[in-house]
Amino acid sequence: MSLVVITDWLADTGAQQHVADLLPAVTEAALIEPGVLSFRVVRSLRDQAAFVVFAEYEDEHALVAHRESAPYQRLVLAGITPHLIDRQAEAYALV
Numbered sequence: 001m002s003l004v005v006i007t008d009w010l011a012d013t014g015a016q017q018h019v020a021d022l023l024p025a026v027t028e029a030a031l032i033e034p035g036v037l038s039f040r041v042v043r044s045l046r047d048q049a050a051f052v053v054f055a056e057y058e059d060e061h062a063l064v065a066h067r068e069s070a071p072y073q074r075l076v077l078a079g080i081t082p083h084l085i086d087r088q089a090e091a092y093a094l095v
Contacts (some may be wrong), residue, residue: 002037003063007053007089015083016049022079023051029071030055035062063091 011019023041030039037056044050057063066072081087 001059002094003057003060004092004094005053005055005057005063005089006092007055007087009051009053009080009084010086011049011051012083012085013049019051019080019083022075026071026075026080029069029075030066033062033066033069035059036066 009019020043027039027041030036035058037058038054039056040054042052042054044052055063055066057066
């Protein structure tokens with residue numbers, strides 16, 4: 001059963017473009033990882049600081065592998081997370 005993770009990010013004032021600039025590389029890296037079925041990031045039209053990540057993984061092992069990957073560590077944890085003022089994630093199982 002696949003696992004869907006929806007993550008809301010809110011970038012700090014002045015960091016919105018920095019976050020947006022890293023997202024194509026995050027998406028490209030995620031999509032070539034084994035077990036990542038889909039990965040998409042959207043940006044709010046109303047609030048340019050708000051981003052939502054929609055990711056689908058084959059299973060929980062694929063999610064863990066994604067979070068342990070070098071691109072995730074470099075681009076998300078080191079590159080994006082320090083510039084967020086809020087980050088919420090929720091995992092869902094397909095029914």
